[in-house]
Amino acid sequence: MRPRRLIAIGFAVGSLLGLGLYARRGRGTERVDLYFADGSLVSLHSDSPEAALLLVHARDALQAAAK
């Protein structure tokens, strides 16, 4: 295999890995924090089913606010 070809394959694999990591990082920033009157806080990350339900409403509100 030619060295040029190896470089091209390496570049493609690296790009895919980078894209995957970037997408994963972006998804990780999604969360819902619930603050209660007694001072307690419940933080739900996007991978939890509860957060997924709440984020649907949040996204809808943000979409309406931004239009």
Place this chain on the structure above:
Amino acid sequence: MALRELTEISSQVESAVLFDADGKVVAATIPDDRAERVAASATALLEQAEQIGEGDLTQIEASTGDGSLFVVKDGPMRIAASTSAEATAGLVFYDLKSCLREAAEPPPKPKPAAKPKPKPRTTKPKSDETS
């Protein structure tokens, strides 16, 4: 702090909607149709979030890739605000709570019209007349 001033003072708040427990819009910095949709979504968000934790839910911060939605509840009134993704939660919550508190206060009563001042006496006192 009036709702209009909120977006001016708090640079992180992009839009805000003040609404009641039924989701009826009281005031907003965005057009009515959009404000109603924000209020409806925020009401649904609050109702669903209240089922998750135990206790009295007062504030929500929902962060998405596109931005964050803040919802604050105080008595019968609620306020929802949209910000950029990197907003400082403490500052936004403080501004929203101040705005809610001000909205809950009754409007100041108009001052009664000032009574006309009594005219200064021009006649001399009686004691001077007798002498």
